[in-house]
Amino acid sequence: VREATTIRVGSDHDVLVGPGVLRRAADLVPEAAIRALVVHPTGLDRYADDVADALRGRGLEVVPATVPDAEAAKTVSVAAGLWERLGRHGFTRTDTVVTVGGGTVTDLGGFVAACWLRGVSVVHVPTTLLGMVDAAVGGKTGVNTPQGKNLVGAFHPPVGVVCDLDTLQTLPVPDLTAGMAEVVKCGFIADPQVLALVEADPEGALVVGSTVQRELVERAIRVKAEVVARDPRESSLREILNYGHTLGHAIEQAEAYRMRHGEAVAIGMVFAAELARLAGLLDDAVVDQHRDVLTALGLPTAYLPDRWPQLLEVMRRDKKTRGARLRFVVLEGIGRPTRLEGPDEELLRTAYARTSGRAAGS
Ligand SMILES: NC(=O)c1ccc[n+]([C@@H]2O[C@H](COP(=O)([O-])OP(=O)(O)OC[C@H]3O[C@@H](n4cnc5c(N)ncnc54)[C@H](O)[C@@H]3O)[C@@H](O)[C@H]2O)c1
Numbered sequence: 001v002r003e004a005t006t007i008r009v010g011s012d013h014d015v016l017v018g019p020g021v022l023r024r025a026a027d028l029v030p031e032a033a034i035r036a037l038v039v040h041p042t043g044l045d046r047y048a049d050d051v052a053d054a055l056r057g058r059g060l061e062v063v064p065a066t067v068p069d070a071e072a073a074k075t076v077s078v079a080a081g082l083w084e085r086l087g088r089h090g091f092t093r094t095d096t097v098v099t100v101g102g103g104t105v106t107d108l109g110g111f112v113a114a115c116w117l118r119g120v121s122v123v124h125v126p127t128t129l130l131g132m133v134d135a136a137v138g139g140k141t142g143v144n145t146p147q148g149k150n151l152v153g154a155f156h157p158p159v160g161v162v163c164d165l166d167t168l169q170t171l172p173v174p175d176l177t178a179g180m181a182e183v184v185k186c187g188f189i190a191d192p193q194v195l196a197l198v199e200a201d202p203e204g205a206l207v208v209g210s211t212v213q214r215e216l217v218e219r220a221i222r223v224k225a226e227v228v229a230r231d232p233r234e235s236s237l238r239e240i241l242n243y244g245h246t247l248g249h250a251i252e253q254a255e256a257y258r259m260r261h262g263e264a265v266a267i268g269m270v271f272a273a274e275l276a277r278l279a280g281l282l283d284d285a286v287v288d289q290h291r292d293v294l295t296a297l298g299l300p301t302a303y304l305p306d307r308w309p310q311l312l313e314v315m316r317r318d319k320k321t322r323g324a325r326l327r328f329v330v331l332e333g334i335g336r337p338t339r340l341e342g343p344d345e346e347l348l349r350t351a352y353a354r355t356s357g358r359a360a361g362s
């Protein structure tokens, strides 16, 4: 199937998915735009050049803007540099920002667009799996501060998202694998078919251009799109997308962000499953299925056994739980997420010990 699939997110934006759709980013830019800032890291010049070319073909004046790679892009000073460029080139309310890159670039570019003249349109062209199934969809944007990740940001939905599956050809395999953790997450919280597809063909899931990979990406985007459409500003339901993320974030911090986000989330999902089992909510079989599916994709399911005290401390300090009791998204079954509020510390410790082997720090 060479045709693109269109997935609608609420009433506000479409996500176009398929191979070779990169240049269609130009079709999603609002009619009234005259100028487009194309934000991308230097390593992705070839994709950004293609997008820029398509934009010029539509008669837009393109201002290319290279930014530092990965998290180094998500700073207030990089954002300030981009606002300066928008100013120098006379960007107006109806002009636009186009991002080409991973989640760091969509977060940065989205934030820059959210603030310029109190909000101009942005089109995202995510080029990582995580970017496609998560960061580019749903309108959360932001940058980091020295005190932590994503502490400054805004809700600013894109006017469109283009996921060109061909761009995944050049993505390093560990990044592709890590992105699959979020796909699996969507399977557990909402779409059992995702799990069935991975179980039937885990190797195929990691083959760029395979039918199964395309179906997985589309299904994951649909899950996110549905959740976001029902809770655009993350007041309640949207929290289910944080499945596996409470412990996952703590592990990322403990690893000083040297571990990939998806890898930490994979471990966090196994922990959440063990926690749900201990709380009497989840069957053994579904807990085992967490390990089987993640392992089949080459994702980790355990962390260092002696780190529990440190991880608990980090979870207590986390900005999203501060002031409140610890809460976890857990499952009562596949596709049936619920919350566990202020679980007993002993329960948490036992769940961690079952996730990561013996003697979770006493
Ligand atoms: N806004 C949201 O809702 C949301 C959701 C999830 C994650 N995020 C954010 O996303 C970020 C992580 O995103 P990421 O994992 O995409 O990281 P990333 O943007 O750093 O990309 C990972 C690496 O892959 C490179 N790369 C990107 N596309 C490539 C391609 N096609 N070929 C070769 N190399 C390529 C990048 O240059 C980078 O070095 C984090 O900052 C996180 O906070 C945001």
Ligand SMILES: [Zn+2]
Binding pocket: 134, 182, 245, 261, 265
């Ligand atoms: Zn995530």
